[in-house]
Amino acid sequence: MTDKSETSSKRPRDRRESWVVLKGRSWRRKLAAYRLAMRDPRTPLIAKLLLGAAVGYALFPFDLIPDFIPVVGHLDDILIVPGLIALAVRMIPEDVLADCMRQVDERRTARDEARGR
Numbered sequence: 001m002t003d004k005s006e007t008s009s010k011r012p013r014d015r016r017e018s019w020v021v022l023k024g025r026s027w028r029r030k031l032a033a034y035r036l037a038m039r040d041p042r043t044p045l046i047a048k049l050l051l052g053a054a055v056g057y058a059l060f061p062f063d064l065i066p067d068f069i070p071v072v073g074h075l076d077d078i079l080i081v082p083g084l085i086a087l088a089v090r091m092i093p094e095d096v097l098a099d100c101m102r103q104v105d106e107r108r109t110a111r112d113e114a115r116g117r
Contacts, residue, residue, distance in 0.1 A: 029104055034085075036100040037092050050088035054081050 037043050038051060058081050067073040089097070 029101070029108075032104045032107075033097065033100040034089065034092075036103055037096055040096050040100065042096045043092050047088045047091040050084050050091070054084035054088065057081055057084070 034051065038048055058077070063073065063076055064080070065073050065076045067077075
């Protein structure tokens, strides 16, 4: 018979935790694929520039609208950065993005096999 503490440690504590873990893995996978797509020569220059602008805007200490203005100050961060990323991702050809996702999955599989999972 299996020890109850062993099985409970392998399962998430509740549904929210499992959703958070799954979303985190999904986002990490997508970010890794976007990073590979940025290095791919088939990715258009405009997509690379838009992703660079999104990263730069997120890291730049000054905003278009100062953050001390209630609601609107943070709204520009919430809209501009994801908007630039979404626009850039739409400009990356589907075959390039599919190749990058496949490469990420292959690397993850190789890493898991090396770790014995």
